[in-house]
Amino acid sequence: MKIRELDIAGAWEITGQQHGDPRGLFMEWYRFDQLAEAVGHPLRLAQGNLSVSAQGVVRGIHFADVPPGQAKYVSCVRGAVVDVIVDLRTGSPTFGRWTAVRLDDVDRRAVYLSEGLGHGFCSMTDDATLAYLCSTTYNPRGEHGIHPLDPDLAIDWPVDSPQLSARDDAAPTLAQALSDGTLPDYGRCQEFVARLDSGESPYPPLR
Structure with missing residues (x-):
């Protein structure tokens, strides 16, 4: 398994080794030990999600309050998406920057994003299916969004007419969220991750 950090600190691309023969293939798509070695701590598994999207759908940009945030x-596992990670941490050297990775059922890459980063994607095929593991369970009061078509972010979505949910279409711009004080603070995110790296568990207990 090859793991490399992207140009936004706290985001990684993971490429597993596929073993194939005429019967099909096998691969390890997640290894907690190898990811923990690269990231500095294990991913706490609290929830698993499955998302199915038609071609041209854009979802995001979603993020969670830190603490506790939500690492993903x-x-x-089916079709293809362009996955986008946005640095929404105020005070970060790369604040407002985004990076994109193609995820599909051919190369079968994955991405890991740590607490405080924003996440979205564009479906390139019908029935594009994402499977993702989360460090915390869904908390509607602590989860937010930035409009994916915000010109200040200037994300290069690879579709002419993105299909958005009503929630995403009503999301604030980056400037509005910054003014409202809803964006994660880079220092607090760093402190949270440092506690995880030290072996401390700053999460509420799973019940």
């Missing part, structure tokens, strides 16, 4: 490990 995302892979595409």
Whole structure:
């Protein structure tokens, strides 16, 4: 398994080794030990999600309050998406920057994004299916969004007419969220991750 950090600190691309023969193939799509060695701590598994999207759908940009935030490990098990990670941490050297990775059922890459980063994707095929693991369970009061077509972010979505949910279409711009004080703070995110790296568990207990 090859793991490399992207140009936004806290985001990684993971490429597993596929073993195939005429019967099909096998691969390890997630290894907690190898990911922990690269990231600095294990991913706490609290929830698993499955998302199915028609071609041209754009979802995001979603993020969660830190603490506790929500780290994600995302892979595409059917079809293809362009997965986008946005640095929404105020005070970060790469604040407002985004990076994109193609996830599909051919190369079968995955991405990991740590607490405080924003996440979205564009479906390139019908029935594009994402499977992702999350460090915390869904908390509607602590989860937010930034409009994916915000010109200040200037994300290069690879579709002419993105299909958005009503929630995403009503999301604030980056400037509005910054003014409202809803964006994660880079220092607090760093402190949270440092506690995880030290072996401390700053999460509420799973019940």
